[in-house]
Amino acid sequence: MARSIDLAVIPGDGIGPEVVSQGLKVLTAVLPQDVKLESKEYDFGAGRWHATGETLPDEELEQLRQHDAILLGAVGDPSVPSGVLERGLLLKLRFAFDHFVNLRPSKLFPNTATPLAGRPDIDFVVVREGTEGPYTGNGGSLRTGTPAEVATEVSVNTAYGVERVVRDAYERAQARPRKKLTLVHKNNVLVHAGSLWTRVFERVGQEYPDVTTDYLHVDAATIFLVNDPARFDVIVTDNLFGDIITDLAAAVTGGIGLAASGNVNPTGAFPSMFEPVHGSAPDIAGSGKADPTATILSVALLLRHLGLDAEATRVEEAVTADLSARDGAAPRSTDAIGDAIAARVAG
Amino acid sequence: MARSIDLAVIPGDGIGPEVVSQGLKVLTAVLPQDVKLESKEYDFGAGRWHATGETLPDEELEQLRQHDAILLGAVGDPSVPSGVLERGLLLKLRFAFDHFVNLRPSKLFPNTATPLAGRPDIDFVVVREGTEGPYTGNGGSLRTGTPAEVATEVSVNTAYGVERVVRDAYERAQARPRKKLTLVHKNNVLVHAGSLWTRVFERVGQEYPDVTTDYLHVDAATIFLVNDPARFDVIVTDNLFGDIITDLAAAVTGGIGLAASGNVNPTGAFPSMFEPVHGSAPDIAGSGKADPTATILSVALLLRHLGLDAEATRVEEAVTADLSARDGAAPRSTDAIGDAIAARVAG
Ligand SMILES: CC(C)[C@H](C(=O)O)[C@@H](O)C(=O)O
Numbered sequence: 001m002a003r004s005i006d007l008a009v010i011p012g013d014g015i016g017p018e019v020v021s022q023g024l025k026v027l028t029a030v031l032p033q034d035v036k037l038e039s040k041e042y043d044f045g046a047g048r049w050h051a052t053g054e055t056l057p058d059e060e061l062e063q064l065r066q067h068d069a070i071l072l073g074a075v076g077d078p079s080v081p082s083g084v085l086e087r088g089l090l091l092k093l094r095f096a097f098d099h100f101v102n103l104r105p106s107k108l109f110p111n112t113a114t115p116l117a118g119r120p121d122i123d124f125v126v127v128r129e130g131t132e133g134p135y136t137g138n139g140g141s142l143r144t145g146t147p148a149e150v151a152t153e154v155s156v157n158t159a160y161g162v163e164r165v166v167r168d169a170y171e172r173a174q175a176r177p178r179k180k181l182t183l184v185h186k187n188n189v190l191v192h193a194g195s196l197w198t199r200v201f202e203r204v205g206q207e208y209p210d211v212t213t214d215y216l217h218v219d220a221a222t223i224f225l226v227n228d229p230a231r232f233d234v235i236v237t238d239n240l241f242g243d244i245i246t247d248l249a250a251a252v253t254g255g256i257g258l259a260a261s262g263n264v265n266p267t268g269a270f271p272s273m274f275e276p277v278h279g280s281a282p283d284i285a286g287s288g289k290a291d292p293t294a295t296i297l298s299v300a301l302l303l304r305h306l307g308l309d310a311e312a313t314r315v316e317e318a319v320t321a322d323l324s325a326r327d328g329a330a331p332r333s334t335d336a337i338g339d340a341i342a343a344r345v346a347g
Numbered sequence: 348m349a350r351s352i353d354l355a356v357i358p359g360d361g362i363g364p365e366v367v368s369q370g371l372k373v374l375t376a377v378l379p380q381d382v383k384l385e386s387k388e389y390d391f392g393a394g395r396w397h398a399t400g401e402t403l404p405d406e407e408l409e410q411l412r413q414h415d416a417i418l419l420g421a422v423g424d425p426s427v428p429s430g431v432l433e434r435g436l437l438l439k440l441r442f443a444f445d446h447f448v449n450l451r452p453s454k455l456f457p458n459t460a461t462p463l464a465g466r467p468d469i470d471f472v473v474v475r476e477g478t479e480g481p482y483t484g485n486g487g488s489l490r491t492g493t494p495a496e497v498a499t500e501v502s503v504n505t506a507y508g509v510e511r512v513v514r515d516a517y518e519r520a521q522a523r524p525r526k527k528l529t530l531v532h533k534n535n536v537l538v539h540a541g542s543l544w545t546r547v548f549e550r551v552g553q554e555y556p557d558v559t560t561d562y563l564h565v566d567a568a569t570i571f572l573v574n575d576p577a578r579f580d581v582i583v584t585d586n587l588f589g590d591i592i593t594d595l596a597a598a599v600t601g602g603i604g605l606a607a608s609g610n611v612n613p614t615g616a617f618p619s620m621f622e623p624v625h626g627s628a629p630d631i632a633g634s635g636k637a638d639p640t641a642t643i644l645s646v647a648l649l650l651r652h653l654g655l656d657a658e659a660t661r662v663e664e665a666v667t668a669d670l671s672a673r674d675g676a677a678p679r680s681t682d683a684i685g686d687a688i689a690a691r692v693a694g
């Protein structure tokens with residue numbers, strides 16, 4: 001268990017800084033006296049890019065590497081061309097720090113607005129592969145801009161890459177009460193990658209006989225996510241399918257305003273990064289309207305990753321209690337929500 | 348306008364034959380006296396594959412080619428390995444007959460069970476590309492079965508292929524009252540294909556100044572499909588994204604039991620194929636429980652494709668009237684639903 005945490009903080013753009021400061025408030029409140037918290041801020045995002053043209057210079061990547069973990073608020077702004085910060089910063093971090101487990105819990109908390117009728121009992125986690133699939137940048141285009149243009153995107157899948165994330169997912173499934181793991185892919189069409197994923201999933205599964213397994217095509221999975229989300233416990237899937245179904249999962253559990261995520265390297269070889277799934281929401285930046293809950297739940301993931309399980313649980317329980325208490329209450333400011341949750345964890 | 352229809356019919360497996368016969372019943376009832384309907388049945392699917400090992404022999408493909416259109420019920424059975432019928436029959440047809448427009452209307456009809464609270468007003472159509480993307484079978488695997496295995500899937504996108512489907516989507520958007528077209532892709536990550544799609548979308552759009560356009564990343568699109576599906580009018584997207592979002596769209600509009608689809612070659616060079624999105628549901632086959640509505644709506648798509656617009660509209664109106672009348676009524680058999688809709692269109 002970590003007795004000191006050296007944290008890199010990337011507040012980012014828009015509401016990023018506001019939600020991150022609430023996350024840090026709760027983190028400070030929950031840590032035991034003997035755990036020393038140090039943190040250093042890094043200036044990345046739209047602001048930095050506009051000012052300097054830089055997204056993530058190598059020297060700062062090197063500095064980030066020295067930290068125990070990274071907390072990110074949100075980066076992006078409509079003024080930055082699509083893809084610049086995604087690839088130059090967010091994906092660069094995932095690849096550089098080998099964040100092969102992209103962790104996305106989905107839970108329907110009390111008093112949150114789900115678009116689903118009947119408020120199903122939703123509590124699952126998606127283990128999304130983070131370093132392969134069509135996210136590798138492989139592919140290209142030929143005769144660009146002419147009527148004869150051909151553009152390709154190559155999804156790269158390796159036994160090495162698939163096995164480590166599948167194994168991680170089995171471990172997480174085994175540690176949960178229901179012990180159920182669903183593989184989501186499209187192995188009836190994407191036969192090469194699908195065959196690799198399916199074979200590895202079955203082979204590794206033999207080491208986890210107490211875990212119940214299941215397979216769904218990605219299209220069918222989206223149907224169940226709205227019709228019967230309670231069926232899911234742990235889902236393991238590739239990078240692109242994971243991107244799609246986790247946003248859908250967030251939507252059915254009250255919106256990306258509450259969704260936390262971790263870009264995790266479970267080996268500890270590199271710092272893992274934790275961030276809310278929502279964007280920088282420039283339209284409400286500075287207004288005190290941003291909900292810091294997704295960031296605070298990301299802090300819980302960070303704590304658990306660092307071995308501070310009791311503290312992680314305290315944060316999650318405080319968030320649940322806070323949401324339960326929201327019923328009918330007037331909307332609170334970013335700061336007030338952070339204060340309330342910090343008060344609960346400090347208990 | 349077609350004054351005779353030479354139809355190929357593929358009843359298929361499970362509930363396929365039952366729903367197809369209701370589709371044919373309605374088709375016969377709606378056609379004017381002077382339109383001659385001829386049809387020929389083809390035996391493809393799990394049954395045929397088990398008996399002969401064949402999915403779609405070349406001679407029969409050649410025979411199918413001679414027809415004006417194809418109506419398919421459903422193929423598949425758990426006893427057939429995943430992918431065999433998908434690739435050997437369904438995808439083979441799409442590629443052989445160059446079905447580059449995969450048409451999937453999504454409408455929330457009266458008295459249908461949507462999982463969404465508040466019954467939003469849903470009425471949009473997805474124009475999914477049908478002959479490119481990661482569906483081309485490009486890719487492969489190396490060192491298969493070893494710890495050093497690499498498996499790839501290549502998404503192939505051409506200016507030729509993207510432009511024709513994008514143009515088709517603009518035409519459809521222009522013909523609808525709201526005239527709105529949304530491109531769904533993931534151009535911030537899949538930069539090569541994404542750039543091609545985005546450029547073609549913008550360039551072709553200049554020819555349709557009265558069509559309002561919009562862009563969404565596929566992950567964000569899934570959020571809107573549950574949170575605000577009323578925003579969509581026409582969506583154009585690639586083969587894989589289209590596969591995923593149309594199943595989700597079907598789920599939010601009452602399930603795939605009502606979803607119709609067309610695999611269309613708008614040039615008429617090859618016969619187009621129409622089919623319900625649902626599967627063969629072997630568990631209820633023969634019980635009279637199958638709902639033929641998706642097949643009947645597929646017949647409406649077929650009629651419109653053949654230029655019989657008034658008849659297509661009559662079928663759609665009959666389905667709407669039939670669904671409106673279902674309120675509180677006892678469940679009806681497959682046959683009874685077919686009879687009721689046939690009576691309305693003959694009306
Ligand atoms: C910003 C983008 C690169 C990213 C992704 O596609 O992975 C985002 O959508 C996410 O899910 O974290």
Ligand SMILES: CC(C)[C@H](C(=O)O)[C@@H](O)C(=O)O
Binds near residue numbers: 188
């Ligand atoms: C059966 C399968 C090949 C097919 C697809 O992936 O296109 C199906 O899911 C569909 O949407 O028509």
